[in-house]
Amino acid sequence: MVHFFSIITPSLNQASFLDVNINSVLDQSYSDFEHIIVDGGSRDGTIEILKKYPHLRWLSEPDGGQAQALNKGFKIASGDVFGWLNSDDYYCKGIFQELAKCFDDPSVMVVYGDGYEVDRGGEVKRYIKSRGIQTDDLIQYWKWRYEYVQPSFFFRRDVFEKTGYIDEGLHYTMDHDFFIRLSRGYKFHHLQAPLACYRLHETSKTGKTIQSMVPKYIWELHRVSKRYWGTPVQLNYYRNSLSLLIGVLFSIMKNLLFVPGSKSRTIVKRWLSLGS
Secondary structure, eight states: OOOOEEEEEEESSOHHHHHHHHHHHHTTOOOSEEEEEEEOOOOSSHHHHHHTOTTOEEEEOOOSOHHHHHHHHHHHOOOSEEEEOOTTOEEOTTHHHHHHHHHTSTTOOEEEEEEEEEOTTOOEEEEEOOBOOSHHHHHOGGGOOOBOOGGGEEEETTHHHHHOSOOTTOSSOHHHHHHHHHHHHSOEEEEEEEEEEEEOOTTSHHHHHTTSSSOHHHHHHHHHHHTTSOOTTSHHHHHHHHHHHHHHHHHHHHHHHHOTTOHHHHHHHHHHHHHO
């Protein structure tokens, strides 16, 4: 069975990464695909790069951010299988053929794989084996039982009918929210192979905030999580509240006692210095 892949890439001033991104799709040795790049009005040479690749479908105009750009791309895509590849990430070689085999099974709606975390220059920092991709694990983020590589997820276009599109009100964790909703509606198929490279660097959204005492993405992740706790009249709401409290206390004590240089130790030292 032939599957047509639609790869959606949101971008804004990411010219330094775009050639690698685009060529990782071109180098798949798979002819049935389209690559749609939704640019937010870049002024860093992005447009000149996009014009070099006649196979691309692209548009460049101001938008409301990454989530809105993704939704634009999803809504104009024509494939039966979608991939979401941020502009600074890229695919491993030869994955489309393996993915197509998975989607030959009509019951498979979502496929995810493993991948690599790489630095700005593309040097591999670690292998990421996806795990814990279950609804409760994703909701209870404080337990950190899950780990995934966002660009290693692929899904059929039909999922939007049940799940809806990306939440445009989110800045950091729109992928996590989308995966929770997907997991509530569909069984995920794990392809145990590296599918993509996730680039973590100092100018990425996550990289800019990761050194904060409580990174902004954690606050947003908590807001996303609470959407799925239920209401205060439901037992599940209190189960999650208690689990969160225990998880936070455990994390603080572990860092204080066993992790030199942890954020918890830094905060305590500041408090002690203020009191002296």
